[in-house]
Amino acid sequence: MLYREAGQFKTSYEADQAVFPILQDRIGVMVILAVAVAIPFFASNFVLASIMIPFLIFALATIGLNVLTGYAGQLSLGTGAFMGVGAYSCYKLTTFFPDVNIIVLVLLSGLFSAGIGMVFGLPSLRIKGLYLAVTTLAAQFFLEWCFIRIPWLYNYNHSGAIEVPERTGFGGVVLTGPAATPFVRYFVVLAIVVAMTIIVKNILRGRIGRSWMMIRDMDIAAELIGVRPLVAKLSAFAVSSYICGVAGAMMVFFWLGAAEASAFAISLSFQILFMAILGGLGSLIGCFFGSAFIWALPVVLRLVLPSVGIQIGAETVEHLTQMIIGALIILFLIVEPHGLARLWQIAKEKLRVWPFPYA
Amino acid sequence: MDLLYRILVDPFVQMAGMPDFFLQVIWEGFVAGVLYSLIALGFVLIFKASGVFNFAQGIMVVFAALTLVGLHALGLPAYVALILTIAVMGVLAVAVERVIFRHLVNQPDIILLMATIGLTYFLIGLGEFVFGGNPKVMITAQLGLPTGSTAIDVLGGLVILQHIDIAAAVIAIIMVATLGVFFNKTRIGRALRAVADDHQAALSVGISLEQIWVIVWFAAGIVALATGIMWGARSDVSFALEIVAFKALPVLILGGFTSIPGAIVGGLIIGIGEKIGEIYWGPLVGGGIESWLAYVIALIFLLFRPQGLFGERIIERV
Numbered sequence: 222m223l224y225r226e227a228g229q230f231k232t233s234y235e236a237d238q239a240v241f242p243i244l245q246d247r248i249g250v251m252v253i254l255a256v257a258v259a260i261p262f263f264a265s266n267f268v269l270a271s272i273m274i275p276f277l278i279f280a281l282a283t284i285g286l287n288v289l290t291g292y293a294g295q296l297s298l299g300t301g302a303f304m305g306v307g308a309y310s311c312y313k314l315t316t317f318f319p320d321v322n323i324i325v326l327v328l329l330s331g332l333f334s335a336g337i338g339m340v341f342g343l344p345s346l347r348i349k350g351l352y353l354a355v356t357t358l359a360a361q362f363f364l365e366w367c368f369i370r371i372p373w374l375y376n377y378n379h380s381g382a383i384e385v386p387e388r389t390g391f392g393g394v395v396l397t398g399p400a401a402t403p404f405v406r407y408f409v410v411l412a413i414v415v416a417m418t419i420i421v422k423n424i425l426r427g428r429i430g431r432s433w434m435m436i437r438d439m440d441i442a443a444e445l446i447g448v449r450p451l452v453a454k455l456s457a458f459a460v461s462s463y464i465c466g467v468a469g470a471m472m473v474f475f476w477l478g479a480a481e482a483s484a485f486a487i488s489l490s491f492q493i494l495f496m497a498i499l500g501g502l503g504s505l506i507g508c509f510f511g512s513a514f515i516w517a518l519p520v521v522l523r524l525v526l527p528s529v530g531i532q533i534g535a536e537t538v539e540h541l542t543q544m545i546i547g548a549l550i551i552l553f554l555i556v557e558p559h560g561l562a563r564l565w566q567i568a569k570e571k572l573r574v575w576p577f578p579y580a
Numbered sequence: 581m582d583l584l585y586r587i588l589v590d591p592f593v594q595m596a597g598m599p600d601f602f603l604q605v606i607w608e609g610f611v612a613g614v615l616y617s618l619i620a621l622g623f624v625l626i627f628k629a630s631g632v633f634n635f636a637q638g639i640m641v642v643f644a645a646l647t648l649v650g651l652h653a654l655g656l657p658a659y660v661a662l663i664l665t666i667a668v669m670g671v672l673a674v675a676v677e678r679v680i681f682r683h684l685v686n687q688p689d690i691i692l693l694m695a696t697i698g699l700t701y702f703l704i705g706l707g708e709f710v711f712g713g714n715p716k717v718m719i720t721a722q723l724g725l726p727t728g729s730t731a732i733d734v735l736g737g738l739v740i741l742q743h744i745d746i747a748a749a750v751i752a753i754i755m756v757a758t759l760g761v762f763f764n765k766t767r768i769g770r771a772l773r774a775v776a777d778d779h780q781a782a783l784s785v786g787i788s789l790e791q792i793w794v795i796v797w798f799a800a801g802i803v804a805l806a807t808g809i810m811w812g813a814r815s816d817v818s819f820a821l822e823i824v825a826f827k828a829l830p831v832l833i834l835g836g837f838t839s840i841p842g843a844i845v846g847g848l849i850i851g852i853g854e855k856i857g858e859i860y861w862g863p864l865v866g867g868g869i870e871s872w873l874a875y876v877i878a879l880i881f882l883l884f885r886p887q888g889l890f891g892e893r894i895i896e897r898v
Contacts, residue, residue, distance in 0.1 A: 296693070344879065350689055351693065351837075352833065355829050355878055355879070356875075356882075358826060358829060359878075362826075363872040363875070487823075487826070494694075495698075495701075540705045541709070543705030544706055546698075547699065547703070547705060550694065550695070550701065554691055554698065
């Protein structure tokens with residue numbers, strides 16, 4: 222009864238094609254957004270800086286990977302490296318243009334990532350599946366090598382790391398650097414993630430997104446009815462890498478504050494891939510679920526286990542997390558290949574007929 | 581001109597100028613290649629028999645080596661530990677079949693690949709949980725494997741050969757020969773290939789998928805154990821091998837996903853090519869190119885011969 226769309230008639234094309242055609246969905250999204258905006262007024266700096274900000278950034282990176290793997294069907298193991306490209310190009314941009322608003326630079330740095338992503342996406346025009354995984358691995362290791370071996374990228378620092386300078390914007394608010402408060406950084410990250418999610422949602426609904434899904438489902442049939450694989454695949458790589466690049470830039474500028482090349486190692490790629498699988502390939506809401514789940518699991522383990530009387534060390538938590546995530550990946554692939562997003566959908570369908578299960 | 585000279589001529593001048601060093605480089609590459617080959621061999625075994633691309637092969641190597649060392653550290657004699665480790669790999673094979681792949685029959689390749697990535701993470705976590713993350717020393721001498729090294733006097737210089745490397749090469753050859761006979765001449769071997777071609781067709785002529793998968797994962801476990809011993813004898817037993825395991829992918833592209841000789845030849849080409857590239861061309865770009873050279877070789881190769889040197893033509897092209 223709570224979630225029933227009966228009686229909601231649509232009398233215009235705009236209403237029919239709305240992103241959220243059901244009233245309850247619109248209310249739900251508004252509530253979630255309101256909560257997201259309200260959180261920093263109640264939560265501690267620790268919660269903001271080490272849970273909420275990374276969660277949002279990882280969610281965005283997962284959206285990037287999901288565009289490529291979930292919607293366009295191209296497996297990628299190089300997400301970490303594309304995030305690195307975003308981070309390093311943002312660092313270089315802010316060195317060249319110290320006066321430009323950092324948010325503009327973060328959004329621009331995604332373009333470099335998109336370009337490099339397209340270059341490494343070129344082989345996907347001829348090869349598929351496991352073979353493509355090799356080209357993305359090549360991207361991963363080659364780019365990681367570049368981050369170490371090209372000193373120009375990190376301004377010849379002795380530490381070899383990129384350190385985020387202090388940048389202000391919007392009339393003197395400190396946005397990045399050690400002086401930026403988690404409060405401000407959270408809102409910047411939230412704004413970018415929400416805006417990008419809306420844009421991606423609309424791309425996916427439109428012609429380009431549909432052509433990606435056609436390529437994913439059956440490339441030969443898609444080609445026969447007029448989808449150009451070249452355009453579809455390269456645009457998927459470009460959009461995906463752009464989003465990953467922005468996420469990478471945000472990761473360094475609004476969360477870590479400094480990063481070495483090893484921050485963008487293959488383990489990051491796998492972490493993002495797991496978020497995408499657990500959340501649900503081919504689902505935007507799933508990206509948020511997956512990211513929240515994998516990022517929160519170690520924290521929850523660390524907080525919950527001692528409270529029920531089991532004392533464990535930080536290392537053990539890490540190992541346990543790894544085992545649980547590995548086991549969950551397998552479990553989800555077997556039981557629910559569409560991930561947490563599918564569970565969410567089932568819950569909504571149950572609510573639709575609640576309290577009459579037979580309706 | 582100077583740059584062209586340094587790329588095209590100078591490395592060869594160096595090679596000809598110090599032939600003994602060149603031989604040493606080739607030998608080092610050969611040894612690394614044998615290691616890649618052995619890892620790739622485990623991949624090929626499972627891929628051939630079930631179409632599953634086993635990402636977890638690398639971690640199985642670590643896991644086997646850790647189990648062996650760990651059991652020995654408990655006070656068991658080396659050979660008892662070895663037998664127990666083989667038993668553990670058998671249990672792992674049964675568990676993998678029962679828990680994972682029985683439920684994933686006929687799923688797309690990508691899903692199977694992701695399942696093995698999940699398995700990888702589970703095994704990493706389990707391994708560190710049980711044995712701890714510290715590097716450990718392999719029990720080479722206790723297992724009766726040769727240690728020490730010989731210096732051979734050739735071409736006006738000394739080439740140093742580690743005995744364990746020679747043993748590794750010999751064991752690899754024996755293992756490949758055995759597997760080749762097993763796949764081509766025995767009843768089970770043929771059943772394995774039938775399963776690889778088509779799960780359902782194999783089922784319908786009375787081949788037991790469960791049995792075949794357990795056998796093949798067990799065989800891959802044994803290969804992993806042998807690899808782990810060889811590799812552990814050269815450096816310590818730790819989770820650092822994960823990165824080395826990724827090299828098996830380009831090796832497979834080069835050799836073909838279904839070919840056992842391909843895995844060996846591909847491994848050697850990648851191993852030797854990588855070392856030569858690193859030593860002679862690496863300094864031009866600042867070194868460290870070993871981390872990606874193998875992938876670039878594989879990529880270039882992929883464009884011209886996607887099925888690999890000895891592979892079957894099964895690749896889907898767009």
